[in-house]
Amino acid sequence: MLALLVPSGLAEAQGAGGHIFSDDFETGDTSRWGQDWSFVPECESPEPGWIWCDDFEADRLAGYFEYVDDDGDFLRLESVGVDGSYGMRVRFQQGEVSAGALHLAFGKTPSSYIDPVDGGTAKYREIYWRMYLRHQAGWAGGGGDKLSRATVFATSNWAQAMIAHVWSGGPGSNHLLLDPASGTDTAGNLQTTTYNDFPNLRWLGYEVGDTPLFDADHVGEWYCVEARVKLNDAGQSNGVFELWIDGQLDAQRTGLNWLGSYNAYGINAVFFENYWNSGSPVAQERYWDNIVVSTARIGC
Secondary structure, three states: OEEEEOOOOOEEEEEOOEEEEEEOOOOOOOHHHHOOOOOOOHHHOOOOOEEEEEOOOOOOHHHOOEEEOOOOOEEEEOOOOHHHOOEEEEEEOOOOOEEEEEEEEOOOOOOOOOOEOOOOOOOEOEEEEEEEEEEOOOOOOOOOOEEEEEEEEOOOOOOEEEEEEEEEEOHHHOEEEEEEEEOEOOOOOEOOOOOOOHHHOEEOOOEEOOOOOOOOOOOOOEEEEEEEEEOOOOOOOOEEEEEEEOOEEEEEEEEEOOOOOOOOOOEOEEEEEEEOOOOOOOOEEEEEEEEEEEOOOOOO
């Protein structure tokens, strides 16, 4: 928890769940200063613009249209989250490629199976998604490749009009990177026919983040990872893809033509993933907490 005294005379305290305490000193009441304000579940007070919040204090796993627990490797557990709260424990076995996932849908989707958590009518053109991430001390092998992605599902068999990949890469695979891809031609005609239809994707150029998040100096600590996608306007290359680590801009791609003039669906899914292309070199664990998907900046 961080306490701040700002020039206006307002004392504030913030933690991983956001704003948790303030005192403007007008009443002279100091009784609250002796209390433990170290943790307040942020999903109890969602911010305007939040589409989804999961701090794992309550079991919200049924809200994801797919939850893959990988035979117990990926579980909601007490004491593994921020400040000893509930969180998600990810256990990679040695050589394991896929260790579970959470697949969230929202807005208008092309299939009843891709079941949205909101009203299911919006066509989102801009979203932010955030998670807290910690790797065990001694974590080895880099970032483990797939961490999250936002996408536009365009058909019931999961053809994608765009994908905003947040993967690991860079020196030693110790950084996060942004790897944007389009499933349309430059005019907006859908080219993909199924999920991860790589031969028909139009890759827009990746950007490696600044922070070596997965090296020996960084593992063992919690980090706040937030990404943003803004789709381009029709006929323009003004799309955006950004990544922040602990509130600091870490990677950015601008001037993107995500999907031409395509507008049948907006961004309608975010996948939170544990997929290691070549398999984990050793048995090891990492942990997730405090997932939020929003139409506005979320912060840490």
